[in-house]
Amino acid sequence: MGKVYTAATVSLDGFIAGPDESGFDRLFRWYGNGDVEVPSANPDVQFRLTKENAGVFVPMIENTGALVVGRRLFDLTGGWGGRHPMDRHVVVLTHSVPEGWPEKGENFTFVGDGIESAVATAREIAGGRDVGVNGGTIASQCLEARLLDEIWVALAPVLLGAGRPYFDELRSAPLDLEGPLTVLDAKDVTHLRYRVRYP
Amino acid sequence: MGKVYTAATVSLDGFIAGPDESGFDRLFRWYGNGDVEVPSANPDVQFRLTKENAGVFVPMIENTGALVVGRRLFDLTGGWGGRHPMDRHVVVLTHSVPEGWPEKGENFTFVGDGIESAVATAREIAGGRDVGVNGGTIASQCLEARLLDEIWVALAPVLLGAGRPYFDELRSAPLDLEGPLTVLDAKDVTHLRYRVRYP
Known part of the structure; x- marks a missing residue:
């Protein structure tokens, strides 16, 4: 069975x-500072990675069978125009199906009965592959429900000062992690991967 | 001339x-998980580091000539009983000299006229060696005043959920960093060192 992981680029x-959804140009420099073109299913999103960064990013995508996202991230991206850049099935945890969906994107499923159900649905779609969970609020919910196996952090060399923290409203803290299982210092980012150790 | 740096163990x-000054047992596991005894000038503070962690910690202390701390950290530690564990002169930035001091600790200087003055005083005491700045609020002030050269983070594998952020009230953000200049993944901690790039 695949892992359930969350991955984010963090200052x-x-x-x-950052404040008012700022700072993405700084956080995501590593998405565009190289020569390796990584195909995106969404024409609005382009990846040009260094070889090292592609060596982290491409296997992550290839090993991922489905995604779970919160309604906030779905709304913020406009549902990625109906197709996620990773070209994977997206399970959206939401109390109400947004207007016009799922007709606007065939690879979208809307689940209203909780994080356990959303992750179970994604697991089924993923087959034996991994399930990726985004963003921070939904990842926190996954942690509370002891569903999250790993946390992947792409640490960006910038101070944003304020904004949206990776894990917010984490009631089950403090929580020990195991690792980093891997450390890769690449251009404009340091990749760190941890396993969650539930008490 | 030495560097001005801040160093902290961060979740x-x-x-x-963590909340209500919790979480230190988890953050500072690396202070006590090894066989290398590092002398502390304060009998209440003991360091037993792994060889790798000592390889980061000991040179940091040896290269540091003086420290600048805020009044909050000074009060929280009770002025380290009059002697800082690193056995260095401590410059305390405070509006008022606390009662009984500096008599209680001969290696303490109290500066009331701002962060520039506190750092200049510490630089003079340090000779050519580095000046260490703690904790987060005073490090933020140092950043605002463009006095901070480097940020050293000892990243602990734990989620604390809430508490005191490393850099708070950072008005000059976003701020780009250079690095990490060094990355060392050691037992219960990952050491990262960044240089500040002022715009």
């Missing part, structure tokens, strides 16, 4: 977005 | 202390 002071 | 979610 050194712990934010996945 | 993966960006906190140097």
Whole structure:
């Protein structure tokens, strides 16, 4: 059975977005500072990675069978225009199916009965592959429900000062992690991967 | 001339202390998980480091000539009983000299006229060696005043959920960093060192 993981690019002071959704140009420099073109299913999203960064990013995508996202991230991206850049099935945890969906994107499923159900649905779709969980709020919910196996952090060399923290409203803290299982210092980012140790 | 740096052990979610000053047992596992005894000038503070961690910690202390700390950290530690564990002169930035001091600790200087003055005083005491700046609030002040050269993070594999962030009230963000200049993955901690790039 595949892993359930969350992955995010985080500033050194712990934010996945600066104030008013700023700072993405700084956080995501590593998405565009190389020569390796990584195909994106969404024409609005382009990846040009260094060889090292592609060596982390490409296997992550290839090993991922489905995604679970929160309604906030879905709305923020406009449902990725109906197709996620990773070209994977997306399970959206939401109390209400947004207007016009799922007709606007065939690879989208809307689940209203909780994080356990959303992850179970994604696991089924993923077959034996991994399930990726985003963003921070939904990852926190996954942690509370003891469903999250691994946390992948792409640590960006920037201080954002304020904004949206990776894990917010984490009631089950403190929580020990195992690792980093891997450390890779690449251009404009340091990749760290941890396993969650539930008490 | 030596560097001005700040160093802290930080949780993966960006906190140097959990709620109500908790979490230190988890953050500072690396202070006591090895066989290398590192002398402390303060009998209440013991360091037993792994060889790798000592290889980061000992040179940091040896290269440091003086420290600048805020009044909050000074009060929280009770002025380290009059002698800092690193056995270095401590410059305390405070509006008022606390009662009984500096008589209680001869290696303490109290500076009331701002962060520039505190750092200049510490630089003079340090001779050509480095100046260490702690904790987060005073390090933020140092950043605002463009006095901080480097940020050293000892990243602990734990989520604290809430608490005291490393850099708080950072008004000059976003701020780009250079690095990590060094990465060392050791037992219960990953050491990362960054240089500040002022715009």
